[in-house]
Amino acid sequence: xxxxxxxxxxxxxxxxxxxxxxxxxxxxxxxxxxxxxxxxxxxxxxxxxxxxxxxxxxxxxxxxxxxxxxxxxxxxxxxxxxxxxxxxxxxxxxxxxxx
Amino acid sequence: xxxxxxxxxxxxxxxxxxxxxxxxxxxxxxxxxxxxxxxxxxxxxxxxxxxxxxxxxxxxxxxxxxxxxxxxxxxxxxxxxxxxxxxxxxxxxxxxxxxxxxxxxxxxxxxxxxxxxxxxxxxxxxxxxxxxxxxxxxxxxxxxxxxxxxxxxxxxxxxxxxxxxxxxxxxxx
Numbered sequence: 001x002x003x004x005x006x007x008x009x010x011x012x013x014x015x016x017x018x019x020x021x022x023x024x025x026x027x028x029x030x031x032x033x034x035x036x037x038x039x040x041x042x043x044x045x046x047x048x049x050x051x052x053x054x055x056x057x058x059x060x061x062x063x064x065x066x067x068x069x070x071x072x073x074x075x076x077x078x079x080x081x082x083x084x085x086x087x088x089x090x091x092x093x094x095x096x097x098x099x
Numbered sequence: 100x101x102x103x104x105x106x107x108x109x110x111x112x113x114x115x116x117x118x119x120x121x122x123x124x125x126x127x128x129x130x131x132x133x134x135x136x137x138x139x140x141x142x143x144x145x146x147x148x149x150x151x152x153x154x155x156x157x158x159x160x161x162x163x164x165x166x167x168x169x170x171x172x173x174x175x176x177x178x179x180x181x182x183x184x185x186x187x188x189x190x191x192x193x194x195x196x197x198x199x200x201x202x203x204x205x206x207x208x209x210x211x212x213x214x215x216x217x218x219x220x221x222x223x224x225x226x227x228x229x230x231x232x233x234x235x236x237x238x239x240x241x242x243x244x245x246x247x248x249x250x251x252x253x254x255x256x257x258x259x260x261x262x263x264x265x266x267x268x269x270x271x272x
Contacts, residue, residue, distance in 0.1 A: 004210045006148070009111045011206025013118050013137075015199050020122035022195035028127050028173060032134050035165065036118055039141055042153075050148045055233045059242050061153050062234075065160050066249040070256035072165050076172045077263040083176050 006047035013040035027089040114140035127173045138162040149228030
């Protein structure tokens with residue numbers, strides 16, 4: 001399989017994530033869409049790494065995974081504390097920084 | 100059509116269907132389950148690309164740890180469905196989808212055309228899978244500093260989460 005097929009799939013997955021962030025109002029689903037986008041980037045990293053015969057791309061996938069794990073932990077903690085204050089995770093209703 | 104192409108179509112199709120399901124299910128639990136399916140299909144794609152260790156890490160870290168965290172929070176908050184009606188997003192959904200498709204067209208254009216002009220195109224694809232030994236060697240020599248910085252990121256995340264969800268005032272329990 002050529003590199004371009006993997007890159008096209010990666011672009012489609014990334015776009016799905018972007019559309020999800022734009023059309024969904026549930027903060028948790030928006031977070032899942034961010035994970036989708038990070039995964040699409042990982043797929044492009046691994047595909048190009050294979051194409052060039054380099055290991056570096058796969059090392060970067062691990063850094064992306066670490067950042068994703070940290071981001072999910074922080075993000076879900078923020079969502080939990082917003083829910084405690086507002087009783088909602090709808091991002092339309094959470095529109096002011098002042099609690 | 101050889102086995103690799105068939106497997107690419109199967110795994111790629113499953114991951115795309117899963118990704119679309121994530122953004123179309125109304126209930127967050129179903130979205131989370133669809134996301135797990137997408138992650139597993141992507142792990143299959145990583146195996147096809149000869150990245151066996153990355154595939155294992157994908158299943159363990161993403162499908163395991165991160166999705167358990169998501170499901171835990173969804174069940175903890177006991178979230179139902181949120182209706183988009185009345186909000187501005189409900190009216191602009193078509194615009195968002197059109198802009199998204201435009202982005203996809205740009206990505207596909209770059210993937211197909213721009214690569215021809217760069218050094219990426221002239222490289223010879225290698226079929227040999229990357230071993231865990233190679234990744235580890237690179238991680239602990241050339242990328243030692245970034246590797247240590249990621250541990251700081253995790254520490255910062257740990258402290259941040261504790262501060263965020265800590266109960267204010269003296270604990271009464």
